[in-house]
Amino acid sequence: MEWEDHEDYLRIFAPKAFSFKENIGYLSRSADECMFSISDEKIYRALALQNETVVVEISSEGDRILFVRFLSGAAQDARAEVARYIWEWFDLDTNLESFYQLTKNDPLLHEPTAKFYGLRNVGLPDLFEALAWGILGQQINLSFAYTLKRRFVEAFGKKVDHYWLFPLPETIARLQVDDLAALKMTQKKAEYLIGVARLIESNELSKEKLLEADFKTAEKMLVNIRGIGPWTANYVLMRCLRYPSAFPIDDVGLQNAFKLTLGYDEKPTKAEIRQYAEHWRGWETYATFYLWRMLY
Structure with a gap:
Protein backbone atom coordinates (compact mmCIF):
# COMPACT_ATOMS: atom_id res chain seq x y z
CA MET A 1 0.00 0.00 0.00
CA THR A 94 -5.06 -6.87 -7.10
CA ASN A 95 -2.73 -6.61 -10.08
CA LEU A 96 -5.00 -6.41 -13.13
CA GLU A 97 -2.31 -6.45 -15.80
CA SER A 98 -2.57 -10.20 -16.47
CA PHE A 99 -6.38 -9.96 -16.50
CA TYR A 100 -6.23 -7.29 -19.18
CA GLN A 101 -3.79 -9.39 -21.21
CA LEU A 102 -6.18 -12.32 -20.92
CA THR A 103 -9.15 -10.32 -22.17
CA LYS A 104 -7.56 -8.60 -25.17
CA ASN A 105 -8.77 -11.24 -27.60
CA ASP A 106 -11.63 -12.65 -25.56
CA PRO A 107 -14.90 -12.53 -27.55
CA LEU A 108 -16.92 -11.55 -24.49
CA LEU A 109 -14.58 -9.50 -22.33
CA HIS A 110 -12.54 -7.44 -24.79
CA GLU A 111 -15.29 -4.81 -25.12
CA PRO A 112 -16.08 -4.23 -21.42
CA THR A 113 -12.43 -4.21 -20.35
CA ALA A 114 -11.52 -1.72 -23.08
CA LYS A 115 -14.54 0.44 -22.31
CA PHE A 116 -14.08 0.46 -18.52
CA TYR A 117 -10.31 0.12 -18.21
CA GLY A 118 -9.22 0.91 -14.66
CA LEU A 119 -12.50 -0.16 -13.05
CA ARG A 120 -11.97 -2.10 -9.83
CA ASN A 121 -14.13 -4.60 -8.00
CA VAL A 122 -15.35 -1.88 -5.66
CA GLY A 123 -16.15 -3.92 -2.60
CA LEU A 124 -17.99 -4.16 0.68
CA PRO A 125 -15.21 -4.65 3.23
CA ASP A 126 -17.61 -5.26 6.14
CA LEU A 127 -18.89 -8.85 6.21
CA PHE A 128 -22.30 -8.08 7.69
CA GLU A 129 -22.94 -5.32 5.15
CA ALA A 130 -21.95 -7.65 2.30
CA LEU A 131 -24.18 -10.47 3.56
CA ALA A 132 -27.09 -8.11 4.24
CA TRP A 133 -26.81 -6.54 0.78
CA GLY A 134 -26.71 -10.01 -0.77
CA ILE A 135 -29.81 -11.09 1.17
CA LEU A 136 -31.71 -7.88 0.41
CA GLY A 137 -30.97 -8.28 -3.31
CA GLN A 138 -32.26 -11.84 -3.61
CA GLN A 139 -34.85 -12.32 -6.37
CA ILE A 140 -35.66 -8.62 -6.87
CA ASN A 141 -34.43 -5.97 -9.29
CA LEU A 142 -31.52 -3.70 -8.40
CA SER A 143 -33.68 -0.60 -8.00
CA PHE A 144 -35.90 -2.19 -5.34
CA ALA A 145 -32.84 -3.68 -3.62
CA TYR A 146 -31.47 -0.15 -3.15
CA THR A 147 -34.85 0.95 -1.77
CA LEU A 148 -34.82 -1.88 0.78
CA LYS A 149 -31.24 -1.09 1.75
CA ARG A 150 -32.08 2.56 2.34
CA ARG A 151 -35.06 1.64 4.51
CA PHE A 152 -32.93 -0.82 6.48
CA VAL A 153 -30.07 1.65 7.00
CA GLU A 154 -32.30 4.58 7.92
CA ALA A 155 -34.26 2.44 10.39
CA PHE A 156 -31.33 0.78 12.19
CA GLY A 157 -28.12 2.53 11.18
CA LYS A 158 -26.44 5.55 12.72
CA LYS A 159 -26.25 8.98 11.11
CA VAL A 160 -23.04 10.98 11.38
CA ASP A 161 -23.46 14.54 10.13
CA HIS A 162 -25.30 13.90 6.85
CA TYR A 163 -23.94 10.38 6.29
CA TRP A 164 -25.09 6.94 7.35
CA LEU A 165 -23.21 4.06 8.94
CA PHE A 166 -24.50 0.59 8.16
CA PRO A 167 -26.44 -1.13 10.98
CA LEU A 168 -24.25 -3.15 13.33
CA PRO A 169 -24.84 -6.90 13.57
CA GLU A 170 -25.32 -6.62 17.34
CA THR A 171 -28.17 -4.16 16.72
CA ILE A 172 -29.94 -6.46 14.26
CA ALA A 173 -29.26 -9.57 16.36
CA ARG A 174 -31.52 -8.18 19.09
CA LEU A 175 -34.48 -7.64 16.77
CA GLN A 176 -37.50 -9.81 16.09
CA VAL A 177 -38.96 -10.35 12.63
CA ASP A 178 -41.86 -8.00 13.39
CA ASP A 179 -39.38 -5.18 13.97
CA LEU A 180 -38.53 -5.30 10.25
CA ALA A 181 -42.11 -5.51 8.98
CA ALA A 182 -42.39 -1.77 8.27
CA LEU A 183 -39.53 -2.02 5.74
CA LYS A 184 -41.75 -4.10 3.40
CA MET A 185 -39.26 -6.90 2.90
CA THR A 186 -40.35 -10.52 2.99
CA GLN A 187 -40.54 -12.31 6.32
CA LYS A 188 -37.89 -14.76 5.09
CA LYS A 189 -35.41 -11.97 4.38
CA ALA A 190 -36.03 -10.52 7.82
CA GLU A 191 -35.35 -13.95 9.35
CA TYR A 192 -32.16 -14.35 7.31
CA LEU A 193 -30.81 -10.91 8.28
CA ILE A 194 -31.40 -11.50 11.97
CA GLY A 195 -29.95 -15.01 11.76
CA VAL A 196 -26.76 -13.82 10.06
CA ALA A 197 -26.41 -10.95 12.54
CA ARG A 198 -26.65 -13.40 15.46
CA LEU A 199 -23.98 -15.67 13.94
CA ILE A 200 -21.61 -12.71 13.59
CA GLU A 201 -22.37 -11.34 17.05
CA SER A 202 -21.62 -14.75 18.62
CA ASN A 203 -18.42 -15.01 16.51
CA GLU A 204 -19.62 -18.26 14.96
CA LEU A 205 -19.13 -16.45 11.66
CA SER A 206 -16.41 -13.90 10.92
CA LYS A 207 -14.47 -12.49 8.02
CA GLU A 208 -11.27 -13.83 9.55
CA LYS A 209 -12.58 -17.41 9.70
CA LEU A 210 -13.75 -17.27 6.10
CA LEU A 211 -10.43 -15.85 4.90
CA GLU A 212 -8.53 -18.61 6.68
CA ALA A 213 -10.37 -21.18 4.54
CA ASP A 214 -9.74 -22.05 0.91
CA PHE A 215 -12.31 -20.94 -1.66
CA LYS A 216 -14.44 -24.11 -1.70
CA THR A 217 -14.46 -24.38 2.09
CA ALA A 218 -15.45 -20.73 2.48
CA GLU A 219 -18.23 -21.20 -0.08
CA LYS A 220 -19.52 -24.25 1.81
CA MET A 221 -19.39 -22.37 5.13
CA LEU A 222 -21.58 -19.64 3.68
CA VAL A 223 -24.03 -21.92 1.87
CA ASN A 224 -24.60 -23.82 5.12
CA ILE A 225 -26.10 -20.65 6.63
CA ARG A 226 -29.88 -20.39 6.39
CA GLY A 227 -30.81 -17.93 3.65
CA ILE A 228 -27.40 -18.03 1.94
CA GLY A 229 -27.55 -19.91 -1.34
CA PRO A 230 -24.84 -20.23 -4.00
CA TRP A 231 -25.65 -16.82 -5.51
CA THR A 232 -25.39 -14.91 -2.23
CA ALA A 233 -22.33 -16.90 -1.16
CA ASN A 234 -20.47 -16.09 -4.37
CA TYR A 235 -21.55 -12.47 -4.19
CA VAL A 236 -19.95 -12.20 -0.73
CA LEU A 237 -16.89 -14.15 -1.87
CA MET A 238 -16.50 -11.60 -4.69
CA ARG A 239 -17.31 -8.33 -3.00
CA CYS A 240 -16.07 -8.81 0.56
CA LEU A 241 -13.63 -11.73 0.69
CA ARG A 242 -11.99 -11.05 -2.70
CA TYR A 243 -11.71 -14.66 -3.83
CA PRO A 244 -10.77 -14.28 -7.53
CA SER A 245 -12.62 -17.44 -8.61
CA ALA A 246 -16.02 -16.52 -7.14
CA PHE A 247 -18.60 -16.91 -9.89
CA PRO A 248 -22.37 -16.42 -9.41
CA ILE A 249 -23.19 -18.41 -12.54
CA ASP A 250 -26.96 -18.36 -11.90
CA ASP A 251 -27.08 -14.56 -11.69
CA VAL A 252 -29.74 -13.06 -13.97
CA GLY A 253 -27.65 -9.94 -14.50
CA LEU A 254 -24.70 -12.03 -15.66
CA GLN A 255 -26.95 -13.88 -18.09
CA ASN A 256 -28.33 -10.59 -19.41
CA ALA A 257 -24.80 -9.23 -19.82
CA PHE A 258 -23.90 -12.29 -21.91
CA LYS A 259 -27.01 -11.76 -24.02
CA LEU A 260 -26.27 -8.05 -24.51
CA THR A 261 -22.56 -8.37 -25.24
CA LEU A 262 -22.88 -11.30 -27.64
CA GLY A 263 -26.04 -10.01 -29.32
CA TYR A 264 -28.03 -13.11 -28.42
CA ASP A 265 -31.83 -13.20 -28.71
CA GLU A 266 -32.07 -15.50 -25.72
CA LYS A 267 -30.15 -15.83 -22.47
CA PRO A 268 -27.24 -18.29 -22.69
CA THR A 269 -27.46 -21.68 -21.06
CA LYS A 270 -25.36 -22.49 -18.02
CA ALA A 271 -23.28 -24.81 -20.21
CA GLU A 272 -22.53 -21.93 -22.61
CA ILE A 273 -21.52 -19.66 -19.74
CA ARG A 274 -19.20 -22.33 -18.35
CA GLN A 275 -17.64 -22.79 -21.79
CA TYR A 276 -16.78 -19.09 -22.07
CA ALA A 277 -15.61 -18.99 -18.46
CA GLU A 278 -13.00 -21.71 -19.07
CA HIS A 279 -10.82 -19.00 -20.58
CA TRP A 280 -11.12 -16.84 -17.44
CA ARG A 281 -10.10 -19.45 -14.91
CA GLY A 282 -8.80 -17.64 -11.83
CA TRP A 283 -10.40 -14.35 -12.93
CA GLU A 284 -14.11 -15.20 -12.72
CA THR A 285 -14.78 -12.44 -10.19
CA TYR A 286 -13.42 -9.67 -12.41
CA ALA A 287 -15.01 -11.13 -15.53
CA THR A 288 -18.39 -11.07 -13.78
CA PHE A 289 -17.86 -7.55 -12.45
CA TYR A 290 -16.99 -6.14 -15.88
CA LEU A 291 -19.92 -7.92 -17.52
CA TRP A 292 -22.29 -6.51 -14.90
CA ARG A 293 -20.93 -3.05 -15.67
CA MET A 294 -22.21 -3.35 -19.24
CA LEU A 295 -25.80 -3.28 -17.97
CA TYR A 296 -25.89 0.29 -16.61
Whole structure:
Protein backbone atom coordinates (compact mmCIF):
# COMPACT_ATOMS: atom_id res chain seq x y z
CA MET A 1 0.00 0.00 0.00
CA GLU A 2 1.46 3.34 -1.06
CA TRP A 3 0.19 6.46 0.68
CA GLU A 4 1.26 9.71 2.31
CA ASP A 5 -0.09 11.20 5.53
CA HIS A 6 -0.39 14.98 5.50
CA GLU A 7 -2.45 15.16 8.73
CA ASP A 8 -5.45 16.98 7.23
CA TYR A 9 -5.43 14.84 4.13
CA LEU A 10 -4.02 11.64 2.63
CA ARG A 11 -2.66 10.87 -0.79
CA ILE A 12 -3.09 7.25 -1.87
CA PHE A 13 -1.14 6.09 -4.91
CA ALA A 14 -3.18 3.56 -6.87
CA PRO A 15 -1.49 1.03 -9.16
CA LYS A 16 -1.28 1.62 -12.90
CA ALA A 17 -4.51 -0.15 -13.88
CA PHE A 18 -6.79 2.20 -11.96
CA SER A 19 -9.12 4.97 -13.08
CA PHE A 20 -10.92 7.10 -10.53
CA LYS A 21 -13.26 8.25 -13.29
CA GLU A 22 -14.37 4.68 -14.04
CA ASN A 23 -14.79 3.80 -10.39
CA ILE A 24 -16.79 6.89 -9.52
CA GLY A 25 -18.90 6.19 -12.61
CA TYR A 26 -19.67 2.76 -11.20
CA LEU A 27 -20.45 4.18 -7.76
CA SER A 28 -22.86 6.70 -9.30
CA ARG A 29 -25.10 3.99 -10.77
CA SER A 30 -27.96 4.50 -8.29
CA ALA A 31 -29.45 7.75 -7.04
CA ASP A 32 -30.83 5.79 -4.07
CA GLU A 33 -27.41 4.82 -2.66
CA CYS A 34 -27.36 5.70 1.04
CA MET A 35 -23.86 4.74 2.22
CA PHE A 36 -22.11 7.61 0.46
CA SER A 37 -22.90 10.59 -1.74
CA ILE A 38 -21.18 11.88 -4.85
CA SER A 39 -20.96 15.51 -5.88
CA ASP A 40 -18.60 17.31 -8.29
CA GLU A 41 -16.57 14.10 -8.84
CA LYS A 42 -16.02 13.70 -5.09
CA ILE A 43 -17.18 10.91 -2.80
CA TYR A 44 -18.40 11.74 0.71
CA ARG A 45 -18.93 9.09 3.37
CA ALA A 46 -18.65 8.30 7.07
CA LEU A 47 -16.36 5.48 8.18
CA ALA A 48 -16.71 3.67 11.49
CA LEU A 49 -13.17 2.93 12.59
CA GLN A 50 -11.92 0.94 15.53
CA ASN A 51 -11.89 3.84 17.97
CA GLU A 52 -13.70 6.69 16.24
CA THR A 53 -15.90 7.68 13.33
CA VAL A 54 -14.65 10.03 10.63
CA VAL A 55 -16.19 11.73 7.61
CA VAL A 56 -14.04 11.88 4.49
CA GLU A 57 -14.08 13.42 1.05
CA ILE A 58 -12.38 11.35 -1.67
CA SER A 59 -11.33 12.91 -4.97
CA SER A 60 -8.49 12.32 -7.40
CA GLU A 61 -5.36 13.90 -8.75
CA GLY A 62 -4.73 12.89 -12.34
CA ASP A 63 -7.17 9.93 -12.15
CA ARG A 64 -4.73 7.65 -10.29
CA ILE A 65 -3.90 9.42 -7.03
CA LEU A 66 -6.68 9.38 -4.47
CA PHE A 67 -6.90 12.58 -2.43
CA VAL A 68 -8.63 11.99 0.91
CA ARG A 69 -9.65 15.03 2.94
CA PHE A 70 -10.90 14.72 6.52
CA LEU A 71 -14.11 16.63 7.19
CA SER A 72 -13.81 15.66 10.84
CA GLY A 73 -10.65 15.25 12.90
CA ALA A 74 -8.79 11.95 12.85
CA ALA A 75 -6.01 10.65 15.09
CA GLN A 76 -2.85 9.33 13.44
CA ASP A 77 -3.78 5.67 13.83
CA ALA A 78 -7.25 6.49 12.46
CA ARG A 79 -5.72 8.05 9.35
CA ALA A 80 -3.80 4.84 8.68
CA GLU A 81 -7.04 2.89 9.15
CA VAL A 82 -8.80 5.12 6.63
CA ALA A 83 -6.03 4.54 4.10
CA ARG A 84 -6.31 0.77 4.57
CA TYR A 85 -10.11 0.88 4.23
CA ILE A 86 -9.98 2.85 0.97
CA TRP A 87 -7.22 0.62 -0.38
CA GLU A 88 -9.39 -2.43 0.30
CA TRP A 89 -12.61 -0.74 -0.87
CA PHE A 90 -11.10 -0.19 -4.32
CA ASP A 91 -9.33 -3.58 -4.33
CA LEU A 92 -5.96 -1.96 -4.99
CA ASP A 93 -3.95 -5.03 -3.96
CA THR A 94 -5.06 -6.87 -7.10
CA ASN A 95 -2.73 -6.61 -10.08
CA LEU A 96 -5.00 -6.41 -13.13
CA GLU A 97 -2.31 -6.45 -15.80
CA SER A 98 -2.57 -10.20 -16.47
CA PHE A 99 -6.38 -9.96 -16.50
CA TYR A 100 -6.23 -7.29 -19.18
CA GLN A 101 -3.79 -9.39 -21.21
CA LEU A 102 -6.18 -12.32 -20.92
CA THR A 103 -9.15 -10.32 -22.17
CA LYS A 104 -7.56 -8.60 -25.17
CA ASN A 105 -8.77 -11.24 -27.60
CA ASP A 106 -11.63 -12.65 -25.56
CA PRO A 107 -14.90 -12.53 -27.55
CA LEU A 108 -16.92 -11.55 -24.49
CA LEU A 109 -14.58 -9.50 -22.33
CA HIS A 110 -12.54 -7.44 -24.79
CA GLU A 111 -15.29 -4.81 -25.12
CA PRO A 112 -16.08 -4.23 -21.42
CA THR A 113 -12.43 -4.21 -20.35
CA ALA A 114 -11.52 -1.72 -23.08
CA LYS A 115 -14.54 0.44 -22.31
CA PHE A 116 -14.08 0.46 -18.52
CA TYR A 117 -10.31 0.12 -18.21
CA GLY A 118 -9.22 0.91 -14.66
CA LEU A 119 -12.50 -0.16 -13.05
CA ARG A 120 -11.97 -2.10 -9.83
CA ASN A 121 -14.13 -4.60 -8.00
CA VAL A 122 -15.35 -1.88 -5.66
CA GLY A 123 -16.15 -3.92 -2.60
CA LEU A 124 -17.99 -4.16 0.68
CA PRO A 125 -15.21 -4.65 3.23
CA ASP A 126 -17.61 -5.26 6.14
CA LEU A 127 -18.89 -8.85 6.21
CA PHE A 128 -22.30 -8.08 7.69
CA GLU A 129 -22.94 -5.32 5.15
CA ALA A 130 -21.95 -7.65 2.30
CA LEU A 131 -24.18 -10.47 3.56
CA ALA A 132 -27.09 -8.11 4.24
CA TRP A 133 -26.81 -6.54 0.78
CA GLY A 134 -26.71 -10.01 -0.77
CA ILE A 135 -29.81 -11.09 1.17
CA LEU A 136 -31.71 -7.88 0.41
CA GLY A 137 -30.97 -8.28 -3.31
CA GLN A 138 -32.26 -11.84 -3.61
CA GLN A 139 -34.85 -12.32 -6.37
CA ILE A 140 -35.66 -8.62 -6.87
CA ASN A 141 -34.43 -5.97 -9.29
CA LEU A 142 -31.52 -3.70 -8.40
CA SER A 143 -33.68 -0.60 -8.00
CA PHE A 144 -35.90 -2.19 -5.34
CA ALA A 145 -32.84 -3.68 -3.62
CA TYR A 146 -31.47 -0.15 -3.15
CA THR A 147 -34.85 0.95 -1.77
CA LEU A 148 -34.82 -1.88 0.78
CA LYS A 149 -31.24 -1.09 1.75
CA ARG A 150 -32.08 2.56 2.34
CA ARG A 151 -35.06 1.64 4.51
CA PHE A 152 -32.93 -0.82 6.48
CA VAL A 153 -30.07 1.65 7.00
CA GLU A 154 -32.30 4.58 7.92
CA ALA A 155 -34.26 2.44 10.39
CA PHE A 156 -31.33 0.78 12.19
CA GLY A 157 -28.12 2.53 11.18
CA LYS A 158 -26.44 5.55 12.72
CA LYS A 159 -26.25 8.98 11.11
CA VAL A 160 -23.04 10.98 11.38
CA ASP A 161 -23.46 14.54 10.13
CA HIS A 162 -25.30 13.90 6.85
CA TYR A 163 -23.94 10.38 6.29
CA TRP A 164 -25.09 6.94 7.35
CA LEU A 165 -23.21 4.06 8.94
CA PHE A 166 -24.50 0.59 8.16
CA PRO A 167 -26.44 -1.13 10.98
CA LEU A 168 -24.25 -3.15 13.33
CA PRO A 169 -24.84 -6.90 13.57
CA GLU A 170 -25.32 -6.62 17.34
CA THR A 171 -28.17 -4.16 16.72
CA ILE A 172 -29.94 -6.46 14.26
CA ALA A 173 -29.26 -9.57 16.36
CA ARG A 174 -31.52 -8.18 19.09
CA LEU A 175 -34.48 -7.64 16.77
CA GLN A 176 -37.50 -9.81 16.09
CA VAL A 177 -38.96 -10.35 12.63
CA ASP A 178 -41.86 -8.00 13.39
CA ASP A 179 -39.38 -5.18 13.97
CA LEU A 180 -38.53 -5.30 10.25
CA ALA A 181 -42.11 -5.51 8.98
CA ALA A 182 -42.39 -1.77 8.27
CA LEU A 183 -39.53 -2.02 5.74
CA LYS A 184 -41.75 -4.10 3.40
CA MET A 185 -39.26 -6.90 2.90
CA THR A 186 -40.35 -10.52 2.99
CA GLN A 187 -40.54 -12.31 6.32
CA LYS A 188 -37.89 -14.76 5.09
CA LYS A 189 -35.41 -11.97 4.38
CA ALA A 190 -36.03 -10.52 7.82
CA GLU A 191 -35.35 -13.95 9.35
CA TYR A 192 -32.16 -14.35 7.31
CA LEU A 193 -30.81 -10.91 8.28
CA ILE A 194 -31.40 -11.50 11.97
CA GLY A 195 -29.95 -15.01 11.76
CA VAL A 196 -26.76 -13.82 10.06
CA ALA A 197 -26.41 -10.95 12.54
CA ARG A 198 -26.65 -13.40 15.46
CA LEU A 199 -23.98 -15.67 13.94
CA ILE A 200 -21.61 -12.71 13.59
CA GLU A 201 -22.37 -11.34 17.05
CA SER A 202 -21.62 -14.75 18.62
CA ASN A 203 -18.42 -15.01 16.51
CA GLU A 204 -19.62 -18.26 14.96
CA LEU A 205 -19.13 -16.45 11.66
CA SER A 206 -16.41 -13.90 10.92
CA LYS A 207 -14.47 -12.49 8.02
CA GLU A 208 -11.27 -13.83 9.55
CA LYS A 209 -12.58 -17.41 9.70
CA LEU A 210 -13.75 -17.27 6.10
CA LEU A 211 -10.43 -15.85 4.90
CA GLU A 212 -8.53 -18.61 6.68
CA ALA A 213 -10.37 -21.18 4.54
CA ASP A 214 -9.74 -22.05 0.91
CA PHE A 215 -12.31 -20.94 -1.66
CA LYS A 216 -14.44 -24.11 -1.70
CA THR A 217 -14.46 -24.38 2.09
CA ALA A 218 -15.45 -20.73 2.48
CA GLU A 219 -18.23 -21.20 -0.08
CA LYS A 220 -19.52 -24.25 1.81
CA MET A 221 -19.39 -22.37 5.13
CA LEU A 222 -21.58 -19.64 3.68
CA VAL A 223 -24.03 -21.92 1.87
CA ASN A 224 -24.60 -23.82 5.12
CA ILE A 225 -26.10 -20.65 6.63
CA ARG A 226 -29.88 -20.39 6.39
CA GLY A 227 -30.81 -17.93 3.65
CA ILE A 228 -27.40 -18.03 1.94
CA GLY A 229 -27.55 -19.91 -1.34
CA PRO A 230 -24.84 -20.23 -4.00
CA TRP A 231 -25.65 -16.82 -5.51
CA THR A 232 -25.39 -14.91 -2.23
CA ALA A 233 -22.33 -16.90 -1.16
CA ASN A 234 -20.47 -16.09 -4.37
CA TYR A 235 -21.55 -12.47 -4.19
CA VAL A 236 -19.95 -12.20 -0.73
CA LEU A 237 -16.89 -14.15 -1.87
CA MET A 238 -16.50 -11.60 -4.69
CA ARG A 239 -17.31 -8.33 -3.00
CA CYS A 240 -16.07 -8.81 0.56
CA LEU A 241 -13.63 -11.73 0.69
CA ARG A 242 -11.99 -11.05 -2.70
CA TYR A 243 -11.71 -14.66 -3.83
CA PRO A 244 -10.77 -14.28 -7.53
CA SER A 245 -12.62 -17.44 -8.61
CA ALA A 246 -16.02 -16.52 -7.14
CA PHE A 247 -18.60 -16.91 -9.89
CA PRO A 248 -22.37 -16.42 -9.41
CA ILE A 249 -23.19 -18.41 -12.54
CA ASP A 250 -26.96 -18.36 -11.90
CA ASP A 251 -27.08 -14.56 -11.69
CA VAL A 252 -29.74 -13.06 -13.97
CA GLY A 253 -27.65 -9.94 -14.50
CA LEU A 254 -24.70 -12.03 -15.66
CA GLN A 255 -26.95 -13.88 -18.09
CA ASN A 256 -28.33 -10.59 -19.41
CA ALA A 257 -24.80 -9.23 -19.82
CA PHE A 258 -23.90 -12.29 -21.91
CA LYS A 259 -27.01 -11.76 -24.02
CA LEU A 260 -26.27 -8.05 -24.51
CA THR A 261 -22.56 -8.37 -25.24
CA LEU A 262 -22.88 -11.30 -27.64
CA GLY A 263 -26.04 -10.01 -29.32
CA TYR A 264 -28.03 -13.11 -28.42
CA ASP A 265 -31.83 -13.20 -28.71
CA GLU A 266 -32.07 -15.50 -25.72
CA LYS A 267 -30.15 -15.83 -22.47
CA PRO A 268 -27.24 -18.29 -22.69
CA THR A 269 -27.46 -21.68 -21.06
CA LYS A 270 -25.36 -22.49 -18.02
CA ALA A 271 -23.28 -24.81 -20.21
CA GLU A 272 -22.53 -21.93 -22.61
CA ILE A 273 -21.52 -19.66 -19.74
CA ARG A 274 -19.20 -22.33 -18.35
CA GLN A 275 -17.64 -22.79 -21.79
CA TYR A 276 -16.78 -19.09 -22.07
CA ALA A 277 -15.61 -18.99 -18.46
CA GLU A 278 -13.00 -21.71 -19.07
CA HIS A 279 -10.82 -19.00 -20.58
CA TRP A 280 -11.12 -16.84 -17.44
CA ARG A 281 -10.10 -19.45 -14.91
CA GLY A 282 -8.80 -17.64 -11.83
CA TRP A 283 -10.40 -14.35 -12.93
CA GLU A 284 -14.11 -15.20 -12.72
CA THR A 285 -14.78 -12.44 -10.19
CA TYR A 286 -13.42 -9.67 -12.41
CA ALA A 287 -15.01 -11.13 -15.53
CA THR A 288 -18.39 -11.07 -13.78
CA PHE A 289 -17.86 -7.55 -12.45
CA TYR A 290 -16.99 -6.14 -15.88
CA LEU A 291 -19.92 -7.92 -17.52
CA TRP A 292 -22.29 -6.51 -14.90
CA ARG A 293 -20.93 -3.05 -15.67
CA MET A 294 -22.21 -3.35 -19.24
CA LEU A 295 -25.80 -3.28 -17.97
CA TYR A 296 -25.89 0.29 -16.61
